[in-house]
Amino acid sequence: KTVKVRVPGTSANLGPGFDTLGIACSCYNDLELTLLREEGLEIEIHGEGAENIPRTSRNIVWRSIQKVLRRVGCADEFKGARIVMDNKVPLSRGLGSSATAIVGGIKAANEALGNPLKNRDLLKIATDIEGHPDNVAPAIFGGMTISTVRNGWPETFRFIPKIRFKMVVVVPDFFLPTKAAREVLPEKVDRADAIVNIGSTAMMIAAFIKGSRHFLRNAFDDALHQPYRAELIPGMYDVFKAARKEGALGAFLSGAGPCLMALASGNERSVAEAMQRAFKENNVESTYMILDIDK
Ligand code: HSE
Numbered sequence: 640k641t642v643k644v645r646v647p648g649t650s651a652n653l654g655p656g657f658d659t660l661g662i663a664c665s666c667y668n669d670l671e672l673t674l675l676r677e678e679g680l681e682i683e684i685h686g687e688g689a690e691n692i693p694r695t696s697r698n699i700v701w702r703s704i705q706k707v708l709r710r711v712g713c714a715d716e717f718k719g720a721r722i723v724m725d726n727k728v729p730l731s732r733g734l735g736s737s738a739t740a741i742v743g744g745i746k747a748a749n750e751a752l753g754n755p756l757k758n759r760d761l762l763k764i765a766t767d768i769e770g771h772p773d774n775v776a777p778a779i780f781g782g783m784t785i786s787t788v789r790n791g792w793p794e795t796f797r798f799i800p801k802i803r804f805k806m807v808v809v810v811p812d813f814f815l816p817t818k819a820a821r822e823v824l825p826e827k828v829d830r831a832d833a834i835v836n837i838g839s840t841a842m843m844i845a846a847f848i849k850g851s852r853h854f855l856r857n858a859f860d861d862a863l864h865q866p867y868r869a870e871l872i873p874g875m876y877d878v879f880k881a882a883r884k885e886g887a888l889g890a891f892l893s894g895a896g897p898c899l900m901a902l903a904s905g906n907e908r909s910v911a912e913a914m915q916r917a918f919k920e921n922n923v924e925s926t927y928m929i930l931d932i933d934k
Pocket residue numbers: 651652657658659771773774817820821864894895
């Protein structure tokens with residue numbers, strides 16, 4: 640039996656919510672899975688990553704499928720798979736492509752086995768593979784998510800913001816592996832910096848849940864990761880400033896970057912173009928996408 644799943648790309652952090660906030664975007668990877676009783680792996684890839692994604696046992700979709708098979712005790716029954724991927728989520732740009740692959744694999748495997756696992760189990764398995772929950776949670780649940788992890792157990796609160804916006808995603812013409820973007824971060828943080836992020840994050844959630852856009856004014860401020868990552872993305876703060884000047888609700892680094900994202904309502908195109916111009920002034924070429932929240 641062949642199952643098909645569709646998983647959204649995601650943007651993590653939303654500025655201050657480092658490793659905790661996430662949002663699902665209307666940009667999808669489609670996955671078809673047929674579990675095989677005999678050994679052997681057949682992987683077909685269309686779209687993003689068709690040249691770079693491994694088609695061997697190292698493939699992250701397959702590794703995620705295997706986690707589910709082992710977890711439910713079916714690893715001896717199904718030793719191989721046929722996988723067809725049709726990817727729209729760009730690779731290594733900060734739109735959660737790895738989370739999309741992981742969630743695609745575990746969701747498809749779970750469905751192929753008759754859904755023995757609940758979403759809570761899928762969240763746990765996906766978080767264990769990815770290392771943090773902020774991309775996998777919205778990839779599983781859609782919408783906007785707040786996630787915590789305690790003693791290895793992730794928990795997610797999912798909601799739909801009451802402020803309407805589109806996501807303007809500006810994609811610069813270079814890759815930035817998450818690992819490199821995490822290596823520039825300090826192990827310890829200042830109390831004053833922590834306070835900035837606690838306040839912004841709390842304010843942002845309150846604003847989105849109440850629908851009070853004026854409370855977003857300081858809600859995108861972040862002192863924990865973007866200041867350190869700025870050196871990896873030429874002109875990052877100029878691009879944020881250009882977006883705000885053009886009337887965006889806020890702008891931030893999408894996940895670990897290098898994509899920059901602004902939330903805008905009504906003026907998406909002019910915000911996108913202003914962001915592109917600011918990038919160009921810093922000698923960075925870019926393209927852009929205007930996405931909706933995936934619910
Ligand atoms: N929260 C993660 C980070 C998202 O900023 O490093 C990227 O995977």
